[in-house]
Amino acid sequence: MSPASTPKTDRSTEIASALRDAIVTGRLLVGDRLPSEAELAEQYGVSRPTVREALKRLAAQSLIRTQRGATGGAFVNHLSYEAAHGQQITTSTLLLSMNAIAFETACEARFAMERACAPLACARREAQHLTTMRDEIARQSDAALSDEDFCASDVAFHRALVDAAQNPVLSYQLAGAVEAMQPLMNMITFTARDRARIVALHGAVAEALEAQDARACEAGLTALERYTIDLAAAVMARRAAKATARPAT
Amino acid sequence: MSPASTPKTDRSTEIASALRDAIVTGRLLVGDRLPSEAELAEQYGVSRPTVREALKRLAAQSLIRTQRGATGGAFVNHLSYEAAHGQQITTSTLLLSMNAIAFETACEARFAMERACAPLACARREAQHLTTMRDEIARQSDAALSDEDFCASDVAFHRALVDAAQNPVLSYQLAGAVEAMQPLMNMITFTARDRARIVALHGAVAEALEAQDARACEAGLTALERYTIDLAAAVMARRAAKATARPAT
DNA sequence: GGCTGTTTAATTGTCAGACAATTGGCTGTC
DNA sequence: GACAGCCAATTGTCTGACAATTAAACAGCC
Incomplete structure (x- = not known):
């Protein structure tokens, strides 16, 4: 046989x-x-x-x-988190781009998982995490920062939040999801984003984390999610309008 | 260059x-x-x-x-969720086994992510999800069920919960984590688990989902997490005691 | 004896050419 | 027009060989 x-x-x-x-x-x-x-x-x-x-x-x-x-x-090989990361990001990126996943769906999943970290992060956050988040917020407030660097700082901010939960398994899963989504997010919200608004929302999340207020932290992330989705919807609508006015290019 | x-x-x-x-x-x-x-x-x-x-x-x-x-x-290739799944499970399994992840850490991550699905699942669950969950609970109540089948049913139950959120990205991430953890969970809690207790906890989660009560659903999952971790701790303690009584085998 | 430089053996990385297996298309026949 | 057989393209595999690399063994010198 x-x-x-x-x-x-x-x-x-x-x-x-x-x-x-x-x-x-x-x-x-x-x-x-x-x-x-x-x-x-x-x-x-x-x-x-x-x-x-x-x-x-x-x-x-x-x-x-x-x-x-x-x-x-x-x-x-000793399978390190780094190596596994790289693969997961490649796979997730392709999965998103090849399966016509709606931005909203991907965004929802990402923030749902990030909110899952909030209670743990609030309970265990240490000075270094708060410092990193505040530093990144400060960078993001600099108007001279390029769009690419703003995005990178955004990722670093969220990464610090996830790392504050001090659970490597969670960090692994989340970082993969967040980083895989980044190109998608950039493509959509690159030019339209209101940096001041994002910085304010980040500030609220960081404050909640410092105060160890899980509920407020989750609320802050939810607000960020809503803003991101609304922004994406607005961008898409504008593009659709443009496409109607000028069908072929 | x-x-x-x-x-x-x-x-x-x-x-x-x-x-x-x-x-x-x-x-x-x-x-x-x-x-x-x-x-x-x-x-x-x-x-x-x-x-x-x-x-x-x-x-x-x-x-x-x-x-x-x-x-x-x-x-x-068109990268399907199934193909990506298989790889993620292989990778996650190795990651857990090779990095000396504490059972508690893995368990915490898994339930944190599952709780993240709860609000969405409560909002969107359909009849089929509730039916699947009830069916699996019924199977789990059958004392004649083998340990392997009980574990499989356990996975199916949680899978239905995650699927109820109707977010494929979330399902992808979660199923990978849950299935990767399964061997670890089996190894630890195989013999010791109190099936009646687990069935009761599953019932509470299913009820909360039917009632669309996200808070209760999260509480049910937290209770399940606590029970699982306590159980694992008890098993480990017993093994340690045995090892002390009879050092070499 | 201890150190140093060289040789050597084992192993992976790469090449060239060849043949087998598979599969769709083409051609010829009825 | 339908069907059978041939044909060409492509992957799967084999054989044998050589190059590159690395650590260990060895010889030689101080």
């Missing part, structure tokens, strides 16, 4: 799955060295290029890293 | 990055066919195996799919 049960998968996929399984189930531990390509080839009864394709698949998921030289080979 | 600026990356990584960039930035659209391997090889000045390794990397991220035959080739 086993040889004929996989009629459509290629060997490199099979081998990649087998190795991935060995890693996920703990048969291969972090730092372990996989057999050399030649050994794997012999073991699975395939040629080296086929094994290499399988290894590249795993490398693409940051499950292994390879090293040349005498003591080289493929090693099981 | 360009040829010498990448001293340590191999060609297949470079090519994979270039193609990934083309997809992410929209230069290659969903359904587009990439050049054939031979054409890509010529284009980048490398051999076919090298190109193939690059393509396998992209395939591992579900960015492309390949097809044999006359009209075959590599095509830009």
Whole structure:
């Protein structure tokens, strides 16, 4: 049953799955060295290029890293938050752009998750988080700041809020969502945004966090969400009007 | 500057990055066919195996799919939620197991995100969601249900709750977190859990959802979180006691 | 003996050419 | 016009080879 049960998968996929399984189930531990390509080839009864394709698949998921030289080979990676982040952001970005997700839907999800951090962040925030948030607010108040830098500062502000919850799992999930949405948000609200308004809303959130008032913090985030969605709606309406007035370009 | 600026990356990584960039930035659209391997090889000045390794990397991220035959080739994938899901679960699972995340931390994150869905779920839940939840509660009340099936039903229950929020982005994020945590939860609470207690808590959550009472729904989830964490702590304490009584096994 | 420079072996990275397998399209026949 | 068989394009795989890299083993010198 086993040889004929996989009629459509290629060997490199099979081998990649087998190795991935060995890693996920703990048969291969972090730092372990996989057999050399030649050994794997012999073991699975395939040629080296086929094994290499399988290894590249795993490398693409940051499950292994390879090293040349005498003591080289493929090693099981310690999957860091950073590496996982990068992938999640790429995936989320594509997911948003390819599935015609309404801005409103993405925005709603993002702020819902951020509000989930609020109670924890209020309970555990430390001086450094408050400092970061205040610093970013100060940067955002600078009229000379470029649009790109304003956006980056915006991300940093929200990141500090999430980090204040001091839960790495939550930070991982949230940062992925926030950063994946950033290009989308920029595209829509880049030119139209009222910086003073945003700075005021950020200030309210920061104050609530300092006062450890979770309810106020959530309310501040909700206000920010509403403003963002309203702004997006206005921008879209304006674009639609323009498109009607001047159909083709 | 360009040829010498990448001293340590191999060609297949470079090519994979270039193609990934083309997809992410929209230069290659969903359904587009990439050049054939031979054409890509010529284009980048490398051999076919090298190109193939690059393509396998992209395939591992579900960015492309390949097809044999006359009209075959590599095509830009439509990144579905399902495909993204699978990857996220694999990544999250490894992240939890490799980073020594405390059960409490993971649990806290999971329920915080789930509570974030509560207001939306209460506002938008439909008959089908309530039906699913009630059905799963009924299954969970069956004493003959195996532990595995009980766990699966537990996941289905929470999944229905999240889906009731009717926000695909939220569902995507949450389902990943919930399913990634499941093995961890099973390992800890498998034998010790008091099914009647869990069923009662699930019932409270379902009732709150039906009544569209977001506050009560969040409270129910918080109670479930507390119970889960207490249970885990008890299990860990018992294991520690056993280990002390009988140090080596 | 201890340090230094060189060799060496193991391993990955890459190449070239070839053949098998698959699949859609084309052509010829009835 | 319908159908069968051939054909060409493309991916999947193999073989064998060489280049690049790295650490360890080794030889030589002080």
